[in-house]
Amino acid sequence: STLYRKLQGVLGNDWIFLVLLGLTMALVSWSMDYTSAKSLQAYKWMHGELRGNVLIQYLAWVVYPMVLVMFASLFCNIVAPQAIGSGIPELKTILRGVVLKEYLTLKAFVAKVIGLTAGLGSGMPVGKENPCGYTDILTVGCAVGVGCCFGTPLGGVLFSIEVTSTYFAVRNYWRGYFAATFSAFIFRVLSVWNKDAVTITALFRTNFRMDFPFDLQELPAFAIIGISCGFLGAFFVYLNRQVVLVMRRQTALTRFLTKHRLIYPGAVTFVIATLTFPPGFGQFMAGELMPRECINSLFDNFTWTKLSATALPPGLGRSSAWLHPDVSVFLILLLFFVMKFWMSAVSTTMPIPSGAFMPVFILGAAFGRLVGEIMATLFPNGILFDGIVYRILPGGYAVIGAAALTGAVTHTVSTAVICFELTGQISHILPMMVAVILANMVAQGLQPSLYDSIIQVKK
């Protein structure tokens, strides 16, 4: 019929392809999430069961991620070395017209999926932003990949546009939107059916009050978060590049490491796992929390400085990891931020498929939470304006920090969109956009984006 033919004209001839792409990515992404979540569960279960014997407990805590990371590294090295890294720098290079041989092959895709699953299942600060792209509609593939990781279709499309292109066809925006929505939908439905999540709305659902989420007088604090995140983001990019450059220099050590490829990821994992060992130093930096638990707890609706570690309120859940009986919550947050900062910068240089988005997101959330808790201490009764008391919401500060730092590191403003899709609450949109813009202004003036930095280094 005419309608059908016209529909075909509108969508190009590829809408069936877009549906299939969305479906495949959703299934792959969900399987990866499922497997890595099970792996983390086993990791934590093992740690819990071995509570009696600290030495064996420590060995298990360190060896488990080492095995997984070294397996990921080995597997990629053998099957498809081009699968190493986040994929976005490669995509950007391809879109600029450079032909990267064998980058877009099925072999590389399989290596990426297996390697990422193992990496994510190790609990190391590595993220997943796996763009599965095909030559013709690379940006669409990227959009679907990013959108599907977080269940944020719209943010995924915008982020991939910003990250990969300089000029952009509006037609592709439409196609990306279509495929990403379909994909995110399937992804969420799978989660509900698997009883991981009760609803199909948001991944890290926040629960801030909607009536008076923040006051204008809090804006300077949000601006400070934005500007600080700009500097921190630029420093993250700098640090990441320096690590790569040091490893690249020809010394006896690097020659040794190049020969024995598994030593470097193994050593990095060993150091990181040792430092986060919960009965050891990990107790001062919420080391027992896996990445997703970090985000969930940093976005929670409590004010930690008002809680005491002895009488915890019900419903606090995993957030109790941040409350130490002897150490102030500020110090825990600060230690977490400083330690995870270099850990993330180092672990994203390991030769496994990994992205920096999620680790940076967590860093930003921790920084925002720190500022929020400080504000809550400075104004314990909230801010009075015009007869209404605005209580400080540290969780809201964490959301803003997460958006600002990821924005600064990737040089995008769409992270604000990803953030409110992730949290399912749009109440902080204006301060978030202000913070993201400020962070971008500072970071763009100081350093290239993380992806451009990787491209430069790899040249």
Place this chain on the structure above:
Amino acid sequence: STLYRKLQGVLGNDWIFLVLLGLTMALVSWSMDYTSAKSLQAYKWMHGELRGNVLIQYLAWVVYPMVLVMFASLFCNIVAPQAIGSGIPELKTILRGVVLKEYLTLKAFVAKVIGLTAGLGSGMPVGKENPCGYTDILTVGCAVGVGCCFGTPLGGVLFSIEVTSTYFAVRNYWRGYFAATFSAFIFRVLSVWNKDAVTITALFRTNFRMDFPFDLQELPAFAIIGISCGFLGAFFVYLNRQVVLVMRRQTALTRFLTKHRLIYPGAVTFVIATLTFPPGFGQFMAGELMPRECINSLFDNFTWTKLSATALPPGLGRSSAWLHPDVSVFLILLLFFVMKFWMSAVSTTMPIPSGAFMPVFILGAAFGRLVGEIMATLFPNGILFDGIVYRILPGGYAVIGAAALTGAVTHTVSTAVICFELTGQISHILPMMVAVILANMVAQGLQPSLYDSIIQVKK
């Protein structure tokens, strides 16, 4: 310093210009809103005061908007005839490389602002989407204009990109985002300081429960809304064009109307105002509600079919206009939709500055609400799934309908973003995106977008 010079490089040399653009648009847009709101207030006050005498009441109800619309028409005809219409079709033409003489002048801008304010203050179904553009960064101007109308910076940017361009520079996305955020922020702050609004978050804030906003089994209903809105949107564009074409044909009537330019807008306003007269036929179509009150009440959190007109719950507010003691709420909604449908299609052809976005938005909300109320009657106890009872939220259906119908008429998917920025709730994002995509698929197969249709007719 280096940082400053680098910042300049990032933003081009025009960031001061962007700030000024955002500031100006916010001030202008806010003044327009303020003036037209006061005008509507005076209109309703007059109607209330004259309650004793139906004849005088009727005269006041009809003459007041007639005077305003005819003034707007006369003013634009004298000062700058190019200010008539919504502006987006003209912008689109300019961006395609056609030079429209004198379109972007100060005179036209003043005519547009005055004409729009008068039109909005008349309570007629006309909207405002005034892109104030300047040659170099037209799209940015458009983004700021649209974003500022609704206080939706992000949706404004995306909408203007989709509507005006085929290819666009990511750089402009950044600039649009910057200017629109600044503008929306000033706009919201002005509203708070004027005590119109208590917070600076969302314009038509909804208050749906976040926990279980909808169930997967409601999805067919959302899909039906999407597909129906596709057909309805295409029919709206068709009807609007037919009205223009009939008026264009050379008959005795049209020659007469061309000679006496004020007759046409006057007659249209007369007919519409007569039909909406609250003590008359208006009681069956919530005629007393001004456009913004319509949206607020259609998005409310009650289930109207469960209320009786005799015992209204507190907090219902203006929504009581939809409850008639003798007539079912379904009939009222249906009448409202049918009557406002042709009224909106006709009144956007009046020779005054006006947009169709807001009227179509209201139509979509009414349609969605109708479906929602039907669903609430079919499933009075909600849908039971997996031990959780999902109560039907007719207000959520209204939001989805509004996004789908505006998406269908304008051929954009960004209306979903505008919608959740407007309501401040992202809980319905997935069904909304599905409905908007379906509406677009149907509407794009049947008719050009409203703006393209206007361009074709004006040729």
